[in-house]
């Protein structure tokens with residue numbers, strides 16, 4: 715006789731944990747998939763001055779000119795390296811290692827990954843920073859949260875708009891605060907109560923990738939944030955926009971290591 719779901723033993727804690735990890739990983743890959751075209755474009759933008767200044771430097775023997783060309787090449791290569799570093803960090807994060815992390819730098823790397831996708835959809839990004847907040851986090855996971863919030867914000871502005879990413883201390887000065895505020899369609903109060911529930915989605919699709927929403931993004935985000943002893947909240951006004959606020963316990967910046 716065929717077995718039914720009721721006959722099967724309840725999954726063990728280890729099995730549930732393995733599925734949870736898979737879900738977080740899938741969600742991350744899905745965010746990268748949405749951004750793939752934009753990331754290639756950004757990378758190309760970084761490579762163009764490298765190629766051009768290398769050609770110009772080869773043609774022009776003037777040492778001052780060559781010095782300037784080298785500086786431009788270095789600038790472009792550093793930008794390209796930050797972009798590929800960000801993609802690799804997200805695609806293959808190290809084991810759940812938490813380290814004191816400069817949140818402004820972390821957010822800046824996310825803006826490099828998402829910038830082209832936003833501008834292609836006529837969304838202007840305002841990046842505001844205050845102070846120098848550090849938190850003990852798994853950087854790839856917190857970047858995954860920010861990416862998700864920024865992609866959701868862009869999807870809420872089908873006719874373009876503005877998204878403001880702010881990083882700084884919160885009002886108490888004890889927590890770091892990262893917020894993503896959009897000028898999009900907003901969330902109806904009846905939906906706002908459910909947005910962090912797994913599989914809740916209002917996206918019927920198809921989106922850029924030919925899919926609708928999965929309703930898993932925000933539930934994964936909240937889980938990541940709470941596993942860092944942080945909080946993720948949403949406020950929204952229908953027709954005016956939505957703000958997601960992520961708070962994390964701050965930590966001291968790591969002491970600078972001297973070189974002997």
Ligand code: ADP
Nearest residue numbers: 866867870909915916917927928929930931932
């Ligand atoms: P998905 O994006 O796959 O639908 P999420 O869990 O990321 O799944 O989001 C759940 C729902 O929350 C979305 O379907 C949408 O209704 C709502 N939502 C999330 N972010 C925003 C936003 N910035 N503006 C408006 N609605 C949003």
